[in-house]
Amino acid sequence: MVWENVLAKFKELFGDEGEIGVYFAPGRVNMIGEHTDYNGGHVFPCALTIGTYGVARRREDKKLRFYSMNFEQLGVIESSVVGLKPEKEADWTNYPKGVMWAFGEKGMEVTNGMDLLLFGNIPNGSGLSSSASVEVLTGYILRDQYGFEVSNQELALIGQFSENKFNGVNCGIMDQFASVFGKAENLMRLDCRSLQYKYFPWHPKDYRLVLLNSQVKHELANSAYNQRRKSCENVAEALKRRFPGVKSLRDANYDMLDDVKNEVSEEDALRAKYVIGEKYRVMEVCVALEEDDYEEVGRKMFETHHGLSKEYEVSCPELDFLNDVAKSCGVTGSRIMGGGFGGCTINLVSNELYDNFVGTAKQAYKEKFGIEPICIDVVIGDGSRRLC
Ligand code: ADP
Ligand code: MG
Numbered sequence: 496m497v498w499e500n501v502l503a504k505f506k507e508l509f510g511d512e513g514e515i516g517v518y519f520a521p522g523r524v525n526m527i528g529e530h531t532d533y534n535g536g537h538v539f540p541c542a543l544t545i546g547t548y549g550v551a552r553r554r555e556d557k558k559l560r561f562y563s564m565n566f567e568q569l570g571v572i573e574s575s576v577v578g579l580k581p582e583k584e585a586d587w588t589n590y591p592k593g594v595m596w597a598f599g600e601k602g603m604e605v606t607n608g609m610d611l612l613l614f615g616n617i618p619n620g621s622g623l624s625s626s627a628s629v630e631v632l633t634g635y636i637l638r639d640q641y642g643f644e645v646s647n648q649e650l651a652l653i654g655q656f657s658e659n660k661f662n663g664v665n666c667g668i669m670d671q672f673a674s675v676f677g678k679a680e681n682l683m684r685l686d687c688r689s690l691q692y693k694y695f696p697w698h699p700k701d702y703r704l705v706l707l708n709s710q711v712k713h714e715l716a717n718s719a720y721n722q723r724r725k726s727c728e729n730v731a732e733a734l735k736r737r738f739p740g741v742k743s744l745r746d747a748n749y750d751m752l753d754d755v756k757n758e759v760s761e762e763d764a765l766r767a768k769y770v771i772g773e774k775y776r777v778m779e780v781c782v783a784l785e786e787d788d789y790e791e792v793g794r795k796m797f798e799t800h801h802g803l804s805k806e807y808e809v810s811c812p813e814l815d816f817l818n819d820v821a822k823s824c825g826v827t828g829s830r831i832m833g834g835g836f837g838g839c840t841i842n843l844v845s846n847e848l849y850d851n852f853v854g855t856a857k858q859a860y861k862e863k864f865g866i867e868p869i870c871i872d873v874v875i876g877d878g879s880r881r882l883c
Contacts, residue, residue: 497616498548498882501564505550505612508562508571513552516639520632520879521546522623523673524706524841525832526682526792527799528777530807532667534727534770535688535743537777540669541697542677544876547615547628553640554608561588564614576605581661590626593661594633597653600660603643611636618871621708622838626662627670630654631879639881648690650879651675665720677878684781688745695784697875702789702827703849704873705842707856709813710866712837719809720834723766730767733758744770769806773799793828793843800830800840809835813864820859824852841873 498517505515521542528538554560559574565587572588579596581589595605613632617625634650637643645653654671658664672685672692681694727744733755734741741747744767752771756764776795783791800818804810810818814831817840821829828843844852853870861867 497614498550501548501612501614502550502883504562504564504614505552505610508612509552509560509610514640515550515552516636516881517883518549518551518632518635518639518879518881519546520549520628520635520674521677521876522617522625522628523670523677524623524704524873525669525673526841527780527795527830528684528773529799529803529831529833529835530723530770530809531745531773531777532669532687533724534731535745536770536774537684537686538667538669539682539684539695539777539780540673540677541682541873541875542673542878543617543623544874545616545623546674546876547613547617547625547632548882549614549629549632549636550612551636551640552610554610556608557606558608559588559592560608560610561591562612563587564612576608581663587629589662590629590657591633593657594630594654595637596661597657598634598637598643600656601649601653603637603645605637605641607641609636609640618708618869620712621706621869621871622833623706623871624670624674626658626664627654627666628674628879630657631671631674635879635881647675673878675878677876679875679877681875682784684777688743695781697784698787699789699843702843702845705844705849705853706832706839706871706873707817707842707853707860708839708869708871709811709817709837709860710868711811711813711864713811716834716836719836723807723809726760726763726766727770729763730755730759745774747771765806766808769802772802772806789843790827793826796828796830796841796843797822803831803835807835811836813837813860814840816863817856817860817868820856821852824848824855826852839871 523540526539561572617623651671685692832841
């Protein structure tokens, strides 16, 4: 068991006295619903069986002693719960400290220190939200060991708040939400506006979900993300002037977009077209899942990829190449997962094609780009919890 090794390391470093808890918070993938969160729409994630393990003990003094088995070279990083603020030298500990700070901002001041040891088994830089898992894990520990009364939804929101405000990353709510509320063998459709969610059973007995990490992250990602958000806002503003009920692109349809297309740039209209299409695709996937029609789910994934590549224009040669390989191998569905410009494709593959697809994709990609994509099998797991 992974967690037993993590617990042993904690005891070796920090001693075995006192009330020690072992916790886990998972990473996530998003099945469909990309770039919909900041447009008030739906996303469709699930939690994974991989994530971050944490062993923690509340201290009687103000001291923080943090150690990560993923950053052993940094050793034990010590600080204090007094005057929490982001510091470059604090490195990864800015994530758990951010959550402690966020509890304080929400009226729950953390007055006692903590010994905390982490181990994560999410492959680095694959966009599976290890940062959200660290935040959710920390929030869970604070609730469990410090007696704060916070709901699961607040745990997710506090995680997002800390990442936004303490770590300066403009993330939506999906990652933390999936890490808290994930359920094995289920996807969850989350309404990013109301935060209502619904589970959809995922039992594709003839198919597997697999990620291929392109191993690239193009510089463009951040600036393009902000530009896309701006495009969506521009179109939403034009829509609001004509349709008073509209709050964001989530409330629009193609006819409405057509009505305002002379008031926005051609480029902005094309971005909005993708977002509206993606809103329908999420709902179509829900229907397909209720009918156990995984071929239809796959078709929607290909459509999303096409939209992200040709309308939203957040793809890159590497991701389009992996998508083309998937198509030519006869894979059921494949698309960019995450913001774009690198990271992973998520692929729905029939069991009999799996070996051929993964082998072909690895070889062809390596020949073309000189690096081998990393293959990660998606196994859907439960949300954050105490293990011992
Ligand atoms: P991701 O897509 O995985 O969330 P981020 O860049 O947002 O990627 O977050 C990764 C950062 O989160 C790491 O650089 C580190 O600071 C922190 N982190 C994630 N997992 C761990 C861990 N197991 N131990 C310590 N820090 C971690
Ligand atoms: Mg992150």
